[in-house]
Amino acid sequence: MPRVSESHLNARREQILAAARICFLRNGLHSTSMQDLIKEAGLSVGAVYRYFKSKDEIINAISETVAGGLVILLHEIADDESLSLMDALTKVIELIDRQVAPDGAFPMAMQVWAEALIDPKIGEIVRNRYVEMRVPFRKLTERALARGELKPGADPDAVSATLFGIIPGYALQRQLVGFPDKDAYLAGLSALMTH
Amino acid sequence: MPRVSESHLNARREQILAAARICFLRNGLHSTSMQDLIKEAGLSVGAVYRYFKSKDEIINAISETVAGGLVILLHEIADDESLSLMDALTKVIELIDRQVAPDGAFPMAMQVWAEALIDPKIGEIVRNRYVEMRVPFRKLTERALARGELKPGADPDAVSATLFGIIPGYALQRQLVGFPDKDAYLAGLSALMTH
DNA sequence: CTGTCAAGAACGAGCGTTCGTTTTAAACTG
DNA sequence: CAGTTTAAAACGAACGCTCGTTCTTGACAG
Incomplete structure (x- = not known):
């Protein structure tokens, strides 16, 4: 042809x-x-x-493409101003939960991460994607700070990095061992944040 | 010979x-x-x-051996009753930080995780190790609950799973992109937990 | 015709593993 | 305590196979 x-x-x-x-x-x-x-x-x-x-x-x-769709979806959550911080995090976990499946992005991402430690070219791709993915968490953090949902004066960079950690924190456990499910994880998160 | x-x-x-x-x-x-x-x-x-x-x-x-040393060290932290929850988590992060280095356990662990998704035998090894690693977090959670450091009535399983998530949450970011450092992550964690 | 696209046989390199041989230190002997 | 035997341990050439890639050939739309 x-x-x-x-x-x-x-x-x-x-x-x-x-x-x-x-x-x-x-x-x-x-x-x-x-x-x-x-x-x-x-x-x-x-x-x-x-x-x-x-x-x-x-x-x-x-x-290059493994995290593309995820970034967009995270932005959608971060841009919805009707959501409280905890509501937004709930939506994030629900989103991640969908990625932990053969047709989701996460299993492929894990392969890529392992490769990123070996091949510098892949390493750079992963780093670039991470920078993009942190943006919605930064947005979320700033809004939460402005609304008094977080401790006043907290460093937005530090908090958004910690919030971002929820993604691998949940996904890795879920992917590798099956436990906890999203409701348990969210319950734990809520308990930590509301004392 | x-x-x-x-x-x-x-x-x-x-x-x-x-x-x-x-x-x-x-x-x-x-x-x-x-x-x-x-x-x-x-x-x-x-x-x-x-x-x-x-x-x-x-x-x-x-x-089999990649996480062995880590389990022991986590138990040491969890068994030290003089530590507050936040102090213990600080020690956990410091421990993890040491694993994010060529001579630490984490880079090898990432290779193993990728393999765990492909090879069921490795998958089972990883699952077993995870179960062991959750024990110290469970201990930590129960003590914190007894001391009133956590929201009363919170589900210990849920909270310990979420606390466990701190390990991949921090380590993956640190390993793959270098940021945040342990102090930033701890500051973020503290801000989330003390509002 | 012409230039692009697809096909798949062919290639050298390197793979994981086997196996017959050699080396060596412990055990046995007197 | 020396000399001999023995079998575990180490060696490395060789094997069959599969790898990623190349290249020649043919098909076909413009």
């Missing part, structure tokens, strides 16, 4: 990335062979190598 | 595991070849395969 439309090219690219995600979740980044991935995509070797010039490039592309 | 002492055998085993840890931290679990690991240990192929019958067995052995 020569001189094909641009949307076709993008679709092919996405088809390869979708297959890669499936394989990476099933077998991990490095135990997935190009042949696995190619078979999953239903394409030929040559086709895949037309769109990505190496396996590393595929891993990079996936690392 | 035939009919060699048991301590010699253990030393050899540990020598191999130490080399494996170095390699796994440098290149990851699956990008480390047996030959890398064997070279790092300064042994021959045959020697290594006398002590471990496969690469998987080495990865399993390392997964």
